[in-house]
Amino acid sequence: MTQTPDLSHRPSESTTAIEWVKLQLDVDAFDLARFQPYVDTCRTSGIRLTTLSELGDTPEHRRALYELNKECSADIPQRGEFFPYDEYHRRRFDAPGFDPRGVVLALDGGAWIGMAATSDQRASGFVFNEMTGVRAPYRGRGISVAMKTYGIGFPGLCGVSTVRTLHHPLNLSAIAMNRTMGYVDASW
Numbered sequence: 001m002t003q004t005p006d007l008s009h010r011p012s013e014s015t016t017a018i019e020w021v022k023l024q025l026d027v028d029a030f031d032l033a034r035f036q037p038y039v040d041t042c043r044t045s046g047i048r049l050t051t052l053s054e055l056g057d058t059p060e061h062r063r064a065l066y067e068l069n070k071e072c073s074a075d076i077p078q079r080g081e082f083f084p085y086d087e088y089h090r091r092r093f094d095a096p097g098f099d100p101r102g103v104v105l106a107l108d109g110g111a112w113i114g115m116a117a118t119s120d121q122r123a124s125g126f127v128f129n130e131m132t133g134v135r136a137p138y139r140g141r142g143i144s145v146a147m148k149t150y151g152i153g154f155p156g157l158c159g160v161s162t163v164r165t166l167h168h169p170l171n172l173s174a175i176a177m178n179r180t181m182g183y184v185d186a187s188w
């Protein structure tokens with residue numbers, strides 16, 4: 001598998017026009033003891049963490065993921081209009097790096113309130129955080145950190161120990177969230 005990460009959810013400008021913030025995490029150095037409490041707090045507050053694989057990679061669930069992604073992406077700086085479902089399906093679910101085990105979900109009862117989707121780019125030596133999003137009323141409670149901690153085993157399933165991600169420089173909350181978890185600047 002040699003494809004580059006799917007940047008389809010990124011802002012609509014040319015990727016060469018902005019100074020993307022490139023971040024990378026070495027999973028072997030991830031401080032699980034520090035971040036496991038975020039997972040535990042979710043559970044005790046009634047937020048269920050799961051994956052698309054565990055829940056069922058069904059057409060209905062793919063549509064729910066799309067709706068969640070679309071709502072959260074509206075808050076990505078300069079993101080622009082979101083894709084219609086057909087195009088999202090082609091770019092995400094039909095992509096070679098798609099793996100439902102890499103799609104972590106946060107549920108409040110029947111409501112999908114958070115997602116952390118990571119694709120399998122093992123041929124390039126890493127997995128890639130495609131999209132992390134939490135519905136606005138649920139932000140600031142550590143749910144994004146909890147989801148990414150819950151999914152920290154996915155790189156190992158892919159046989160790699162590196163996670164990469166890319167952010168618009170104005171997306172300060174997402175950059176801060178990743179730095180909190182140990183992501184550092186990278187220059188691939």
Ligand SMILES: CC(C)(COP(=O)(O)OP(=O)(O)OC[C@H]1O[C@@H](n2cnc3c(N)ncnc32)[C@H](O)[C@@H]1OP(=O)(O)O)[C@@H](O)C(=O)NCCC(=O)NCCS
Pocket residue numbers: 072073075076077130131132133134135138139140141142143144145146171172173174176177178180
């Ligand atoms: C980025 C986003 C996913 C964060 O979700 P969240 O659940 O509110 O984040 P958390 O509560 O887990 O915050 C985790 C850490 O991130 C940092 N952080 C989160 N929001 C922040 C903000 N607005 N300002 C500064 N730091 C912030 C903090 O360091 C925080 O750690 P702490 O709680 O120990 O202080 C959420 O704001 C969102 O959905 N944004 C829109 C979509 C988006 O931009 N996604 C990223 C592009 S893929």
